[in-house]
Amino acid sequence: MADPYFFGYGSLVNAATHDFSDPRPARLKGWRRAWRHTDLREVAFLTAIPDPQTEIExxxxxxxxxxxDKLDEREWAYDRVPATDSVTHFVKHEIEIAVYAVPAHRHQPPSRAYPILLSYLDVVVQGYLREFGREGAERFFTTTDGWDAPILNDRAAPRYPRHQKLRAEETGFVDDRLAAIGARIVEGA
Structure with a gap:
């Protein structure tokens, strides 16, 4: 029987946000990330959307x-989708992999009413910097859609429940990338 694994492409890349064992880098072919919202949450969050031309780390x-159950509870706004055949990894034994994604009919692009939380984005980018370096964090930005959404600067009072403290160079990287793509930062708590 295959061991169950999940593929994380957002906050689950940051090992400081979970206690799942044996995290390893992998690539998911045929998907990209997108900032979306549903009526299930007050803010935008990442989802994976099918895209045959893209591969994400x-x-x-x-x-x-x-x-x-524990992971399903954490990822309650998503469906768990089988992805074993789409994931490249270096695990030597047989595993079965799932990815969490919101079905297309249940999400919409973010808006001012459903902004991206900067505290959430910080956690995701921190994970990519630590696991994949600057180049991998750059690829996170280029393989993610929805950067025209407003980004709520909640760093002073983080709303993301698993927020992390970033080092100055990590915060600087996030801020530089957001400036480079012309992201719209809105102030708020």
């Missing part, structure tokens, strides 16, 4: 005991 990690 992320992390796979083992689901302890095959118990998906």
């Amino acid at each position: 992320g992390m796979i990690a083992h689901v302890p005991g095959g118990d998906w």
Whole structure:
């Protein structure tokens, strides 16, 4: 029987946000990331959307005991989608991989009413910087859609429940990339 693993492409790349064992770099072919919102949450969040021309980096990690309940609870706004055949990884034994994605009919582009939280983006980019270096973090930006959405600067009072403290160079990288793509930062708490 194959061991259950998940493919994380957002905050799950940042090992400081979870305690799943054996996280390893991997690539998911045929998908890209997008900032979206649903009526299930007050802010925009990342989802994976099918795109046959794109491959994204992320992390796979083992689901302890095959118990998906803890991860399903964390990722409650998503559907768990089988992805084993689309993931390139270096695990030597047989594994079964799932990716979490919001079905297309349930999400919409972000808006001022549903902004991207800077505290959430910081966590995601911190994970990419640590796991894939600057080049990997750059690829995160280029393989993610929805950068025209407003980004709520909540760093002073983070709203993202798993926010992390960034080092100055990590914050600088995020701010530089957002400036380079012309992101619209809105102030708020």
